[in-house]
Every structure is written in C-alpha cells, then in structure tokens.
Amino acid sequence: MSTPANTAALKEWPLWEVFVRSKQGLEHKHCGSLHASDSEHALQMARDVYTRRQEGVSIWVVPSASISASEPNDKPEFFDPASDKVYRHPTFYVIPDEVGHM
Amino acid sequence: MYTQSFSVPDGSDDAKSAGLKAVPKALSAQDAVLQAQFDARIDADGRIEPREWMPEAYRKTLVRQISQHAHSEIVGMLPEGNWISRAPSLKRKAILIAKVQDEGGHGLYLYSAAETLGTSRDQMLDALHTGKAKYSSIFNYPTLNWADVGVVGWLVDGAAIMNQVPLCRCSYGPYARAMVRVCKEESFHQRQGYEALLVMMQGTAEQKAMVQDAVNRWWWKCLAMFGPPDADSPNSAQGMRWGIKRISNDDLRQKFVDATVPQAKVLGVTLPDPDLKWNEARQAHDYGQIDWDEFWATVNGNGPCNKERLGARVKAWNDGAWVREAALAHAQKQQARQMKEAA
Numbered sequence: 413m414s415t416p417a418n419t420a421a422l423k424e425w426p427l428w429e430v431f432v433r434s435k436q437g438l439e440h441k442h443c444g445s446l447h448a449s450d451s452e453h454a455l456q457m458a459r460d461v462y463t464r465r466q467e468g469v470s471i472w473v474v475p476s477a478s479i480s481a482s483e484p485n486d487k488p489e490f491f492d493p494a495s496d497k498v499y500r501h502p503t504f505y506v507i508p509d510e511v512g513h514m
Numbered sequence: 515m516y517t518q519s520f521s522v523p524d525g526s527d528d529a530k531s532a533g534l535k536a537v538p539k540a541l542s543a544q545d546a547v548l549q550a551q552f553d554a555r556i557d558a559d560g561r562i563e564p565r566e567w568m569p570e571a572y573r574k575t576l577v578r579q580i581s582q583h584a585h586s587e588i589v590g591m592l593p594e595g596n597w598i599s600r601a602p603s604l605k606r607k608a609i610l611i612a613k614v615q616d617e618g619g620h621g622l623y624l625y626s627a628a629e630t631l632g633t634s635r636d637q638m639l640d641a642l643h644t645g646k647a648k649y650s651s652i653f654n655y656p657t658l659n660w661a662d663v664g665v666v667g668w669l670v671d672g673a674a675i676m677n678q679v680p681l682c683r684c685s686y687g688p689y690a691r692a693m694v695r696v697c698k699e700e701s702f703h704q705r706q707g708y709e710a711l712l713v714m715m716q717g718t719a720e721q722k723a724m725v726q727d728a729v730n731r732w733w734w735k736c737l738a739m740f741g742p743p744d745a746d747s748p749n750s751a752q753g754m755r756w757g758i759k760r761i762s763n764d765d766l767r768q769k770f771v772d773a774t775v776p777q778a779k780v781l782g783v784t785l786p787d788p789d790l791k792w793n794e795a796r797q798a799h800d801y802g803q804i805d806w807d808e809f810w811a812t813v814n815g816n817g818p819c820n821k822e823r824l825g826a827r828v829k830a831w832n833d834g835a836w837v838r839e840a841a842l843a844h845a846q847k848q849q850a851r852q853m854k855e856a857a
Binding site: 447453460483484485 | 563565566567612615616619622623626627629634635636691692695699838841842844845848849
C-alpha cells in the first residue's frame with residue numbers, strides 16, 4: 413500500500429490516475445482519475461467507477477503527483493528531432509515493383 | 515448524463531465576470547501569439563488538452579459548465595434514489611440501483627475532468643453545498659409516483675442524451691472523453707424508463723392514467739432543459755466559437771420534440787401541448803410556448819424541491835465527514851508503519 417507524500421495537510425483524498433486493461437493481450441490505457449485515501453482504496457474505487465460493465469480485466473492506479481509529463485508549451489522543440497527524419501519510414505525507400513511485398 | 519445545454523452563471527461568478535467584461539485586459543505580445551495559436555487550433559477543429567495555454571475565459575467557462583454538469587449528475591441521484599426502496603419488483607429495483615450508480619459514476623468522471631483545469635474537488639463541492647453553484651433545475655421537481663421514474667428515464671434522460679452527444683466533440687479533450695463514456699452508458703437509462711412505461715401501459719386504466727399524468731407534469735420541464743431560446747442566450751455564440759457547444763438550444767430542442775412524438779404514439783400517451791403538430795413546410799413539429807418565468811424561478815432557487823435537494827446533499831456530505839477522515843488517518847497510519855518496517 414502506498415500513499416503519495418505531502419498529503420497530510422490536505423483535507424481531500426489524494427488524486428490517482430487510473431489505467432485499465434480492457435482484455436488480455438491489450439495494454440493498459442489511461443481512462444481517468446479519482447480521489448482515494450490509499451492505493452487499495454483507489455483500486456476498489458477504480459473498479460466501481462471505471463469498470464461497471466466489464467470494461468477491464470486489470471487496473472493500475474498511480475498517484476497523479478508521481479507522473480512526470482512533457483511540457484505542452486515545449487511541444488515543437490521537444491518533438492522536433494523526429495520530424496525531419498523521413499528515412500525512418502519504410503515509404504522513404506523506392507523498391508522495384510517486381511520485388512513484390514517487402 | 516444531465517447537463518443543461520446552457521451555462522447559467524454561478525452566484526459567485528456574476529460580479530467577477532461582469533467586471534471582466536467592463537475592463538478587458540490588454541493582451542501581452544506573448545499572450546497574443548498564444549491566443550492566435552489557440553484560435554487556429556479551434557478553427558481546425560483540434561482539441562485542447564490540460565496544461566496547454568488557453569484563454570482564461572475559456573478555462574472559466576469550462577470549469578463552470580463541467581462542474582455544473584457534475585453537480586447535476588450527483589443531485590440527479592436523489593429523485594430516483596428515492597424510489598429504490600419503493601420499486602415494484604426486484605428486477606426494477608436492481609435496474610434502478612444500477613442507473614443511480616451510473617449517475618454517481620458520471621458525476622465522478624466529470625469532476626475529474628474539471629479538476630484538470632486547475633480547480634479542486636473541495637472547491638467544487640463547497641460551491642455546490644453553499645448554493646453558489648447551479649445544477650440542472652429539472653431535479654428541483656418531485657418524483658411523485660412510480661410512473662415518474664419511467665418518465666424521468668424516457669424524457670429527462672432522453673433530453674440529456676440530445677444535449678450530451680454533441681458534447682462528445684467538445685474542444686476540451688478531457689470533457690469530450692468523459693462525455694463519450696457517459697453517452698455509452700446513457701442509452702440504457704432511456705430504454706429502461708421507456709420499457710417500464712410500456713409495461714404500465716399494458717396494465718389497468720389507473721396505471722395508464724398514472725403514466726399520462728407523469729408525462730403531463732414532465733413534458734414542458736424537459737423542453738426547458740435545453741435552455742432559453744437562441745435569441746436569449748448571449749453566451750451561446752461564444753460557446754460555439756470555442757467549440758464547447760456544437761448545436762444551438764433551439765435546434766437541440768427541435769430534435770428532441772421530433773424524436774419524442776413517434777415514441778409517445780407507440781407508448782399510447784399524448785404530449786400535453788395543443789399546439790404540437792407536424793409542419794410539412796419545415797419538416798419538423800411546431801410546438802407551444804415554454805413557461806420561462808417558471809424555469810428561471812426554479813433556476814434561481816424557488817422550485818418545489820430546491821431546498822430539499824441541497825439539504826440532502828449537504829447532510830450526506832456532513833454525515834460522511836468521519837468516514838473521509840478515518841480513511842485518510844488509516845492510510846497515514848499504514849504508511850508510517852511501512853516506513854518503520856523499511857527502516
């Protein structure tokens with residue numbers, strides 16, 4: 413059981429991000445957030461809030477405060493290095509038709 | 515599932531927003547660039563995500579609309595919750611419990627969407643409990659008998675669906691995603707209500723009269739749920755410009771009337787409006803005058819159940835205080851124990 417740090421002074425239960433695997437073989441996907449007192453509580457809440465119709469077979473909950481995110485305002489610079497490297501895509505290479513599918 | 519398609523100013527916002535309008539703040543050069551990028555994204559039907567730059571008025575409008583929507587879901591649990599212990603069969607009781615639980619879930623999706631805009635759950639709940647925040651005025655009317663529960667599902671949820679489907683394309687990502695989830699669950703709500711009424715309409719003359727009576731009492735209130743006519747909705751244009759609102763109040767209302775008329779015919783009830791008739795030229799139904807005075811009186815706190823609804827919410831919140839505190843104390847104790855063991 414874990415509790416995010418620095419919550420002692422807060423009246424609110426801490427915020428958790430919820431990730432649900434919809435079926436075996438698929439990845440966990442972010443589906444929303446909720447407030448809960450600790451991780452066990454957060455899992456039970458996530459089950460009730462996000463899987464009332466068998467939407468999941470597995471749930472992760474992560475304290476929202478523990479997530480590091482890229483800065484939205486830095487988007488162009490941060491993702492720019494990938495934009496001029498077209499040779500990373502298969503369509504960059506011209507292959508004779510008689511080769512068939514490659 | 516229950517949004518008012520228009521955004522009523524919350525009590526606390528009135529003075530502030532009026533002030534903002536009177537003295538528009540000059541944009542700094544950097545803000546002007548960001549504003550232009552924001553406008554371009556909206557024009558291209560793009561989405562805005564949390565933590566991205568957005569005009570302060572856009573953020574405020576969304577916080578108000580999403581929190582009002584969340585409050586409506588939560589308060590909306592009350593008129594139906596009242597009937598869980600009185601449902602006529604175990605089947606209807608189970609259905610109603612599931613529906614009311616869904617409403618609670620919808621409220622939670624929406625509160626967390628609003629929190630991505632920098633408001634806190636406690637702030638929003640405080641605004642509701644102190645009467646500063648509005649919620650859909652439809653819940654300030656009583657559910658007098660079992661037929662009302664069916665009619666709430668059929669008409670109130672039906673009107674809400676009309677409102678909410680376009681919100682799935684809202685420009686603010688978290689709100690749109692919450693609405694997709696809500697809309698997926700919503701169709702069951704309307705169908706269970708309509709089906710419950712179909713069963714009653716196969717019953718005694720008295721049961722049929724109950725259904726008709728409930729329809730008579732709810733019909734006009736449901737039409738008012740779509741908000742004032744477009745001509746009297748000065749904020750609608752801004753909401754449309756921002757991609758928050760996609761279809762106007764009057765257009766949504768018209769869609770609802772046109773969809774409901776054939777459903778009423780199959781059910782075998784009449785809709786209480788002598789002016790309701792098909793207009794061949796418009797290819798739509800004409801309908802009578804909505805009583806907006808009554809609507810505004812209810813929005814402004816003078817409906818039949820405003821005090822009761824808010825009182826029930828505040829009581830539930832206060833009665834639950836020790837549970838919230840105990841859960842937090844337990845979590846902290848567990849954490850302290852873990853740290854001690856690790857040391």
